[in-house]
Amino acid sequence: MTDLRLPGNQGISMRSPAGNALETAASPSRVSVPDFDAVYESQVDFVWRAVRRMGVRLADMDDVVQEVFVIVHRRLAEFEGRAQLKTWVFKILVHVVRHYWRAHQRRPGDRAAEDPAEIHALAADHEDGPAATLERVEALRVLDRLLAELDEDKREVFVLAEIEQMTAVQIAEIVEANVNTVASRLRAARQEFEKAMLRFRAHELRRQP
Amino acid sequence: MNDLGPEARSMLEAARSAGAPTRADRERIKHAVLLRVATLGAMSTVSTAAGGAVAITLATKVTVAALTVAVLGGGSVSLWAWKAHMAPPAASFRAAQPHAARRTPPAPAARPVVVPEAPAAVEEPGPGPLAPEAPAAGEEPRPKPLPLEVRRREVVRNEARPTETASAPVVESVPAPSPALDSLDPELTVLRQAQEDLRAGLPAQALRRLAEYDRRFGKGTLNEERRAIGAIALCQAHPGPAAQAQAERFLRAAPQSPLVGRVRSACQKSEENAKQFNGIEPDREP
Known part of the structure; x- marks a missing residue:
């Protein structure tokens, strides 16, 4: 299992009952509520990336990411600092994405890889030339196509481990399964991902003249 | 170890750096997100006051609200102060967003919303000839809106001292009605009305809104x-x-x-009230 460097609560300003912004490390014993602004800024990139790789279409990204943070906002007072902030946020994320899958009643990512808006979205933020942008878009498109081969359980574990670099223990907490289950899902997901990649490459070879 | x-x-x-x-x-x-949170906060009083509207007295209603x-x-002021600080007027904000157009095409929504393009005419009786169920303004069961705004504002002002508001959790908070609120976002304004x-x-007036x-x-x-x-x-x-179907x-x-609890409670209460006061099943309405 890959070890990971997980950004925890360090750097997140917390509000003490007196209303002063405090670092958590400064007063671990005080009951404090994280500041939503800081939580949002520190987590939105992870959330966006994971939601997208879990197969939510680009057109639906706003709604799904919004939903995650509306719930985060609402439950912020319940965050007790015992869990890593990212783990806590991702537990909400997985809940919302599962609901999305159910509502859409299709395999995650069925059409995620075909989203034409992806190019514009990526091009908007990168200025290293159209060739590099296309290459990056193509790589993500291939990745999403391969991820779409995994079923939901394996895909979420795979994304959390391999892209978000979380540990089995953290993932177990997020997906509410035991660590052994997570480990075996991840093993299976890696094997399936490799097979999907082989199939994809073989298919590409056949298409070449 | 790793396959x-x-x-x-x-x-x-x-993918870690590209996405x-x-x-x-x-x-x-x-x-x-903040707009939705604000709306949810504002809605937290709706079912309380409106759910009991049939049975309770005016005085009770004001007190409940x-x-x-x-x-x-207590937690509302910090949210609103924060929003006032960060939120530009919604219209110009949206116009400035390069990806704003993504939301406008009729792509399937993330939430499985089953609303057609014009839900008011189909699902909810509104004004006008297409909505025969909607009573005219004169048929409203309540005589006139209560001046709750004033009372609520006073309460908030008295209760929310700066130190408390800064620290209180902003979860499910009730936004303090303020002039800034109306200018915050036109969507929020209509829903608030x-x-x-x-x-x-x-x-019925709410349905027209x-x-x-x-x-x-x-x-x-x-x-x-x-x-x-x-x-x-x-x-x-x-x-x-x-x-009920809606x-x-x-x-x-x-x-x-x-809002699930509020919708459920309001609809259950309305069914019970209809039965209690009419002595009949409310299903007879066309």
Whole structure:
């Protein structure tokens, strides 16, 4: 299992009952509520990336990411600092994405890889030339196509481990399964991902003249 | 240990740095989140006051609303102060977003919303000839809106001292009504007016506001909240199978919404009240 460097609560300003912004490390014993602004800024990139790789279409990204943070906002007072902030946020994320899958009643990512808006979205933020942008878009498109081969359980574990670099223990907490289950899902997901990649490459070879 | 080959590993590594949202994405989503949170906060008084509108006295109603604000209002000021600080006027904000167009095409929504383009005419009786169930303004069961705004503002001002408001959790808070609120976002303004109608016992007027919302915003940012208010209003204005069906559609489409309890409670209460006061099943309405 890959070890990971997980950004925890360090750097997140917390509000003490007196209303002063405090670092958590400064007063671990005080009951404090994280500041939503800081939580949002520190987590939105992870959330966006994971939601997208879990197969939510680009057109639906706003709604799904919004939903995650509306719930985060609402439950912020319940965050007790015992869990890593990212783990806590991702537990909400997985809940919302599962609901999305159910509502859409299709395999995650069925059409995620075909989203034409992806190019514009990526091009908007990168200025290293159209060739590099296309290459990056193509790589993500291939990745999403391969991820779409995994079923939901394996895909979420795979994304959390391999892209978000979380540990089995953290993932177990997020997906509410035991660590052994997570480990075996991840093993299976890696094997399936490799097979999907082989199939994809073989298919590409056949298409070449 | 790791079954992934070098190509897979390099692809995944690249994905870690390539998949971030743009700055415009971040700002747009944050704005929408805060808007929705504010609306949810504002709605926390709707079912309390409006649900009991049939049975309780005027004085009780005012007290309930005031107490609700007194209890929940503490956290509101920080949110609104923060919003006033960060939120530009919504119209210009949206116009400035390069990806704003993504929301406008009729792509399938993330939330399985079953609302057609013009839900007010179909699902909710609104004004006009297409909505025969909607009573005219004169048929409203309540005489006139209560001046709750003033009372609520006073309560909030008295209860929310700066030190408390800065520290209170902003969860499910009730926003303090203020002039800044109306200028905050036109979507929020219309929904807030609809909530005020509900609070004042004017559900048909609330439905007309929602028809206006649909005309102006279509499936807006606050669509989920709009549907919740619509279900509550319909249950109060016209309890019966159509209202129940609309409430159920909302509950199915947004089971995670914090408004689920309010919709359920308002619709149950309206059914019970209809039976109690009419002595008949409310289903007879056309």
